[in-house]
Amino acid sequence: MVVRNNEEFQQSIHHFIPDYIAEVTDLANRSMTESYDHKVIMDAYRNWPEGFLMGLHGRTLTGFIAGSKFMRTEARILLLAVDEKYRRLGIGSALISRFMEICRQNGFMSIRLEVRTDNTAAISFYRNHGFSITATMPYYYSDLSDAFQMWRLL
Numbered sequence: 252m253v254v255r256n257n258e259e260f261q262q263s264i265h266h267f268i269p270d271y272i273a274e275v276t277d278l279a280n281r282s283m284t285e286s287y288d289h290k291v292i293m294d295a296y297r298n299w300p301e302g303f304l305m306g307l308h309g310r311t312l313t314g315f316i317a318g319s320k321f322m323r324t325e326a327r328i329l330l331l332a333v334d335e336k337y338r339r340l341g342i343g344s345a346l347i348s349r350f351m352e353i354c355r356q357n358g359f360m361s362i363r364l365e366v367r368t369d370n371t372a373a374i375s376f377y378r379n380h381g382f383s384i385t386a387t388m389p390y391y392y393s394d395l396s397d398a399f400q401m402w403r404l405l
């Protein structure tokens with residue numbers, strides 16, 4: 252059982268292992284409205300392996316986060332998803348906290364991301380982690396729906 256915010260749980264955040272490519276791609280496609288294939292996920296990993304983390308419960312994937320280096324001082328969150336069965340247990344928080352720690356260690360001063368304007372769960376989640384809406388990006392997604400850009404200083 253995943254236990255919220257305790258030592259046992261913290262130890263289940265790992266760097267992405269390419270053996271999990273099928274599970275990560277499947278979770279991305281179940282959780283987000285855009286579609287992703289192995290190549291897109293592997294490209295994100297190869298571009299910045301340290302910025303790609305996953306949560307495991309035993310050997311079962313619970314969630315993942317993939318980031319990229321956007322500018323010299325700014326990182327981006329490209330993808331973040333927690334399996335529906337494991338939501339509201341603090342796994343997303345553990346992933347983003349570790350990701351922010353890695354960003355600080357790499358000298359980044361801020362993080363940026365895009366989120367659908369109707370994704371109220373993710374917007375609350377990101378606000379809870381210190382992000383604010385800085386812009387609206389019309390027709391950002393392939394179905395032409397809008398995105399908010401969210402940003403925080405580290």
Ligand SMILES: CC(C)(COP(=O)(O)OP(=O)(O)OC[C@H]1O[C@@H](n2cnc3c(N)ncnc32)[C@H](O)[C@@H]1OP(=O)(O)O)[C@@H](O)C(=O)NCCC(=O)NCCS
Binds near residue numbers: 333365376379
């Ligand atoms: C957004 C997401 C990653 C959050 O993961 P999670 O592991 O459930 O998040 P946590 O348990 O760490 O939640 C931390 C806080 O975020 C907020 N939050 C998370 N889910 C929420 C929801 N459905 N509604 C409102 N607030 C929510 C709450 O403040 C929560 O704290 P609380 O549980 O003490 O109230 C998850 O809902 C998800 O995978 N969604 C689908 C994919 C997605 O939208 N990704 C983001 C694309 S940009």
